[in-house]
Amino acid sequence: MPSPSLTLSHGSDIRPPRLTNTLGEFGRAAKECSLLVSRHRQLAKLPRGDGHPVIALPGYGGDDGSMSALRYWLRRWNYQAEPWKLGRNIPAGRISQMEHMHEFQEHMLSRIQQRVDDLYELCDRQPISLIGWSLGGIYANAMAQREPEKIRRVISLGTPYGDPKGTAAWNVLKLLNRSTTPDHEQNTDQWVELNAGPRTVPTTVIYSPCDGIVSPSIARLEGPNIDNIEVESSHLAFAWNPAVMEKVAEVLARPLP
Structure with missing residues (x-):
């Protein structure tokens, strides 16, 4: 019997986030990060x-340092918190077309596959939880x-599962990469299909209604074993926001179905 498939919950709505949320990202992120100190006792x-082992996967442009606060708390909560050890999550060359992004994703997935395989064997074939921020x-x-069989649970933080044109980063990255390909010629189908394929692993999607980078309309999934949780957070502080960390701790402590 085939594994149940997932669907994206946004329909055809691929509008980017509200401009006010995008412009306020840095200020909100700084405030949310600062709360880590005052919320220490609660956390x-x-x-x-x-x-059990948990690997923290950074977002686009991030590295293991960007996930350090989350790994710290995972260790405090008695998990074997692991970095991804793959350097900065950014391509070496320009990404001027979606095909280039697909190639980059496949390259990174092959490296993550090796990381998962190695840790799985090192931990006596104990399934691994994955926490990914945005592209992670x-x-x-x-x-x-x-x-x-190797993945115990997935938790995603502010991940753009739907058409990436529903992000504030779409036009910025096109400009930075000097892309001349019109939007209607960019094939985003492979991106969406990669995210909505069949699987059985319990998955928690944490998204923010005020995310200034990824529109909530493309940040949710629907299907078996899917739990969508709304938490108010800036995109830039998802892995540092204590409110998000509370949900992560809650989810990881749940018994498997």
């Missing part, structure tokens, strides 16, 4: 885990489809 009281969530979602 320390969250449910402790069973020690795309990788986590794809790995859950490809290696369900």
Whole structure:
């Protein structure tokens, strides 16, 4: 019997986030990050885990440093928090067409596959949870489809599952990469198909209604084993926002279905 498929919940709505949310990203992110200090006691009281391995996958342009606060708390909650050890999540060359992005994704997925395989064997074949921020969530979602026996749970933070034109980054990245390909000639189908493929791994999608980079309309999934959780957060502070971390701790402590 084939694994149940996922669907995207946004329909045909691919509008980018509200401009006010985008312009306020840096200010809101700074405030949310600063709350980590004042919320230390509350975070320390969250449910402790069973020690299973968890890999934190950074977003576009990020590296292991961008996930350091989350890994710190994962260790405090008794998980084996692991960096991805793959450097900065950014292509070496220009991404002027979606085909280039697909090639980059496949290249990174092959490296993540090796990282998962190595850790899986190192941990006596214990399934691994994956937490992915933005583009890192795309990788986590794809790995859950490809290696369900090795992946215990997926948690994504502000991940653009739908058409990437529904992000504030679309036009910015086109400009930075000097892309001359018109939007109607950009093939985003492969991006959407990669995210909505069949799988059985329990998945929690954490998204923000005020995300200034990824529109909430493309940040949710629907289907079996899917839990969409709304948390108010800027996109830039998803892996540093204590409100998001509370949800992560809650989800990881849940018994598997």
